[in-house]
Amino acid sequence: MSEISAWKIALTAIIEQLDKSQYKKMLQYLEKIPKHLKTPRSREQMAQTIIEHYGEQKSVSVIRDVMIAIPRRDAVVQDRLRPFGEKLKEEKKGEKRKSEADSRSAGFKRNNIVSESESSDGEQEAEAGKKRRYETEAERKQQPAAGFKKNKIVSESESSGEEQEVETDDLKSDSSDKEREIPPWRKSIQQLKISGDSEKKLITGKVVQKSGLRTYQTKKKEKKFFFNLGVADETDSIKVMVYGRERFQDFEEGCYYNFRETIMDENLLKVTKLTKISTAPPLDVPKQLELEAQMLIYIQAPVRSIGKSKVCGEKTLVSVEGTVKEIGLPETVKSKRKRREDIKTVFKLEDDSGSIGVTLWGKDTSQLRGTSVGDFVRVINVKTHHYYDSVSLNSTDYTRITKVQSAAVQNVSVQIVGIIKAGRIETELDGEMNGQVHTFVVDSSRLAKAFGVRLQGDFQKRLLKKMPFSAKAEIRGNKIKKLTAANEM
Structure with missing residues (x-):
């Protein structure tokens, strides 16, 4: 089976997993496709249409970004995307290595290390027959060939083809490592989480999400203010707790900042009155890390057993976990409160203390995709709902479902x-x-x-x-x- 047909089959399967709302969003992102091709009847042919307008490589990259934006980050979609994304990544690495090799070899003759910049055209022709070579290490140091790095001055005439290939790989590796290297005065978020200490270095990141002002009480029962930030850099994301109402106007979502003299408390970075803040130039932050940073500042209710959740008062925010026992099909119902139709899905969750029904509303229904009866899941930020003697749970704007363990x-x-x-x-x-x-x-x-x-x-x-x-x-x-x-x- 050809690679294009394999990608077409996978892309068709991905599109089949999208509900109407997600499919509509996907089409909005695909700007290269003409409007007359974006009709409900065109859904079955959309995989072929996408490949025709974007090409095989570009379509993989585009669909990967679109699935994150919709969002469809569940295993059902991502497992189909992953092998093609990894193949695309390897191809890009190969192209980059070839481009770097071509750049290094440009301007040098294969058996002569005199560069074009060091002689005129007439001189090059005269020198070509002489096959000038460096005889000693001392002479090489006195007359370095243009275009070679100072620490890599071994000429092609002095090393075998095998040695040259190794040295070329070293150059590529050095270049690649420098691109990923964090400056010595800065510590990445990933390094910060591992060490647990900023070591007096700058922590730089993008503020992806910012919460509202919240309050807490000191031991002296004084009311104080704080707020949270979801921050990400090239390596990881972290939740930042900022003390003080006066700092609230100092941060804007989408902007980059340096943090100095912070306090690391487990995986929480704390900004106090002593912390120095400065604006910073942009970083290349992966979209996935931005999404993770966005999720970090959502309030998460404590995880309770299902039995304890049932005795909580009406509209209490709780989190539960257990084994999925039943999953109903999505159904359309009329919402009296919103005076319009809405979609809901009900599933049953069970732990050692009992079982309970969980109702997901609207876009939250898509969170069950890829979940099966028998999976062990954690459901955060749902509200209790009492109806006579029965208690159920309803989704909120902050509800998230995470699969902890898949069914066999x-x-x-x-x-x-x-x-x-x-x-x-x-x-x-x-x-x-x-x-x-x-x-x-x-x-x-x-x-x-x-x-x-x-x-x-x-x-x-x-x-x-x-x-x-x-x-x-x-x-x-x-x-x-x-x-x-x-x-x-």
Whole structure:
């Protein structure tokens, strides 16, 4: 399979994972594609359209940035992107090494180290037949060839081809290391986290996110102000706590600053009255580190057990973790408060103290993509909701779901006995496995292919005519990853 066709297949799969809102955002970022090609009907051909307008290499880079911006940073999308991104990175390194090698060799004759800058055209022709060589180390030091670094003056005539190749690699390595080198008067955020001490050096970074003013009480019950910054440099990101209301106007999001005489408290950098602040020139901060810095200043409620969360008052902000037991399909509901339709997804979480339903609203529903029944997840910043004797959790603007441990993959025999909901993208099924009925979710296209039915039209009606039917399946949690009709085995 060619690399272009492999990328096209991966890109098609990525586009299929996007919901309507994410797909629309993606199209907005793809400015090279004409508007008349950005229609709902063009979705199936969009992978080919992207490659045609951006080319193979550029399209990988563009899609990688777009997925971060949407955002789709989950494993479902990123695992498909990663091999092509790594290949692109290696190709760029190769091009850079070739360019550096060409630059070093330009202006030098292969068997003569006299540079073009040291002689006129007539002199070069005269000298060409002489094949002038340096005889001793002392003479070489007195007459260094132009274009060579002072510490790399071995000529091609004095070393074998193998030695020259090693030296060229050394030059490349030196150049590459210098590009990544942090100045001696500065300490990177990554180095700061490792050592735990700034060692009187400058900490330089970009302020990606800035919180509002917050208050705390001293031991003397005095009210004091502070605020937080999400800061990133080329190597890492860090949360910065700034004491004092008077400093609030000193920082702007998107600007770069030097911090001197700070206090490092675990992974928190503290700015006090003694800290010196100065503006700094821009750094080359990776987008991923900017996103991490942005997340650092969100308030995170303490993680409680599900049992303790249930006894909290109405609209208490909590964080919970546990095993995902059920995941419902997204559904559209009418919001009385906002007087418009909204999307919600409900999933069930369980730990040793009990289970609870978690409702994700709007864009938060996309955070469940790549999550399966059986995964162990942490859900931060959700609010309790009481309805008579039942308690559930609702998402907020600061809700984030992190997968701690994935469910194991199983190869099983399953008999499909019921259809809960059949859609064009996904189908929810009742299936019997090991004497018990479970709910499974499968891609509708995979289900249609396994049992030889058309996806278009009344898909559910055609499935019902085949039921009950047996199959061999590879599942992760309740998600069917592979499906083969038993009569084909």
